[in-house]
Amino acid sequence: xxxxxxxxKKSQPAINTxxxxxxxxxxxxxxMVTTKMRETSLKVINVxxxxxxxxxxxxxxxxxxxxxxxxxxxxxxxxxTAPRIQLNDAFKTKEDIFQFVEMERNKRVEVERNxxxxxxxxxxxxxxxxxxxxxxxxxxxNALKINYSTKKTDxxxx
Amino acid sequence: xxxxxxxxxxxxxxxxxxxxxxxxxxVTTTMDTDGGLIRRLPPPIDKDVPPPLPINQRNIFEILINxxxxxxxxxxxxxxxxxxxxxxxxxxxxxxxxxxxxxSNASYPNMPEFRIEEVPVLGNVLVSKQIISLQNDMGTxxxxxxxxxxxxxxxxxxxxxxxxMNKFGKSYTELVQQSESSESISxxxxxxxxxxxxxxxxxxxxxxxxxx
Numbered sequence: 001x002x003x004x005x006x007x008x009k010k011s012q013p014a015i016n017t018x019x020x021x022x023x024x025x026x027x028x029x030x031x032m033v034t035t036k037m038r039e040t041s042l043k044v045i046n047v048x049x050x051x052x053x054x055x056x057x058x059x060x061x062x063x064x065x066x067x068x069x070x071x072x073x074x075x076x077x078x079x080x081t082a083p084r085i086q087l088n089d090a091f092k093t094k095e096d097i098f099q100f101v102e103m104e105r106n107k108r109v110e111v112e113r114n115x116x117x118x119x120x121x122x123x124x125x126x127x128x129x130x131x132x133x134x135x136x137x138x139x140x141x142n143a144l145k146i147n148y149s150t151k152k153t154d155x156x157x158x
Numbered sequence: 159x160x161x162x163x164x165x166x167x168x169x170x171x172x173x174x175x176x177x178x179x180x181x182x183x184x185v186t187t188t189m190d191t192d193g194g195l196i197r198r199l200p201p202p203i204d205k206d207v208p209p210p211l212p213i214n215q216r217n218i219f220e221i222l223i224n225x226x227x228x229x230x231x232x233x234x235x236x237x238x239x240x241x242x243x244x245x246x247x248x249x250x251x252x253x254x255x256x257x258x259x260x261x262s263n264a265s266y267p268n269m270p271e272f273r274i275e276e277v278p279v280l281g282n283v284l285v286s287k288q289i290i291s292l293q294n295d296m297g298t299x300x301x302x303x304x305x306x307x308x309x310x311x312x313x314x315x316x317x318x319x320x321x322x323m324n325k326f327g328k329s330y331t332e333l334v335q336q337s338e339s340s341e342s343i344s345x346x347x348x349x350x351x352x353x354x355x356x357x358x359x360x361x362x363x364x365x366x367x368x369x370x
Contacts, residue, residue, distance in 0.1 A: 021169070024176040031183035051308040053315060054193040063192065119192060122300050129296035131303075135360075139202050143312045149186055149194040 011033030044069035044086050049124040050153035057147060062115050064104040066097070067148075068130060083126045085134060096131050101141035119147040179287030182311040195307050200359070217287045219248045238305050245313035249354060251286040256321070258284060258330060279342075279349045280325070288353075293361040307358070313357050322350045 012028050046069050067086040071079040084091045087100045105113045119136060122131055138146060221241075222230040229236055231244060251269045252258045261272050261284065272284035290310060294303055318330035326333070326346050337344040 014237060017173075021173040024173055024180055028176055028183065031180065031187055035183050035187040044346040048194075049304040051195060051304055053195065053308055053311040053341055055196050056193040057196075058191070116287055117196070119194065124299070124304070125301045125302040127295050127296065128298040131300055132294075132296065135199060139199050142202065144199040144201065145195045145196070146199055147192075147196045148307065149192060150304060150308075152193065 011039055030040060040065070040067075040086075040089050042067065042086070043075060043091060044084060044123065045072055046121055046123050047125075048121055048149050051150040052153060052155070054150055054152050057117060057119065062100070062112060063107070063117050063119050063147070065119050065121055066100075066134060067121045068126055070125070070132065076080045083123070083130050094130075094137050097134060097137040098141045101138065101143045107132075115145075116143070117145045117147050118143050119149050163340075183193075195304070195311060197307075197358075212291060214271070217267060217289055219245065219288065219290045221290065221292045221306065223292075223298045223302060225295045227299055227302040229306070229327075238309060239304075241306065241309045242313045243314070245310055246317050248290070249286065249288055249313060249317045251288060252340065256283065275352065277349045277352045278345045280353075283353060285352070286333045289357045289359055291359050291361055310368055311356070314354060318350050318354050321354065322346070326348075 010034065035100070044067050048068055068083055069086075070076070070081050070083055071091070084096070086092070087096060092100070101118075105116065110117065113148060120131070120134065138144070165190055220230075224230070229240060229241065236244065247253070248269065251272065252263055252266055254262060258272065261274065263269055263271050269287045270288040272286055274282050275285040277283050277285070292306065292310075315330065320326055322330040322333055328336075328343075328346075330347070330350050333343055333347040333350065337347045
């Protein structure tokens, strides 16, 4: 009568893990392709402000970054707390911007040189004085397409 | 010589190696997509070119931000939260727009004038001569500056959205998203953009006091 009677103890078969490496490899390749390593290490405190109306920058290869902010804690002993400009990997002054623009342009192929966007990553606590100076330098160097880097948010709190 | 069978390589540890690499990439990856407010700076001043004619005061929406992050808009002290509505009003220039026939906008003497411009799809329409002028102090905080910029962009976007909704039954944002799929949508987008062009001028920085 009892058709489904337990047939005594039977050990469970082990789960086949032969396909596990394949799955892991798949994930690995996904991350390898999507990853973008940070080329510069930040030397300034950089918390960009929030905004609601942001546009995405289309081509990453056509963006050059200018960081502005206070030096990070570890460097404050040597450099003080006044806001500084960081280009690539070092602190620079505004006079170096012209040269930086030229260098960044020369890295790109000829046709793309005028399409470069200059993304200003400015810490939200910075005063406008230094930002205005940088903007004036960019104007002098004819680097006119700029982007105020901001984080996306849904609502601005006053 | 006896042929020895080549033993199979043990692939059991492959998963471990792959895991290790996976974790490495998981940790180092940054999925940040950079975005922000895109602006165009005015070209450098050429000394040979004569300065442009002064613009009629009514066409300028003047915003001043002082070092204490306070706003003065058109001579009035306001909060950032009120800025968007004021800017929208100004960009539209006339609450009845687009059913306005008068080029000089006589019924609203403090709002900008219009000029006739040819626009794709819609033909000749009245386009406001609005310009928003933004001036900040050296001591203004960047956070405040971005807030104001953001409100201005939002004002333009809202005006464009409303206008596009009325004219084409689609908001401007939708037009932008679909502009690549169809020529006619792209033309409509251009039309809206031309009627309400984003004109935010940042005044030449002024040095107050101190050596030149």
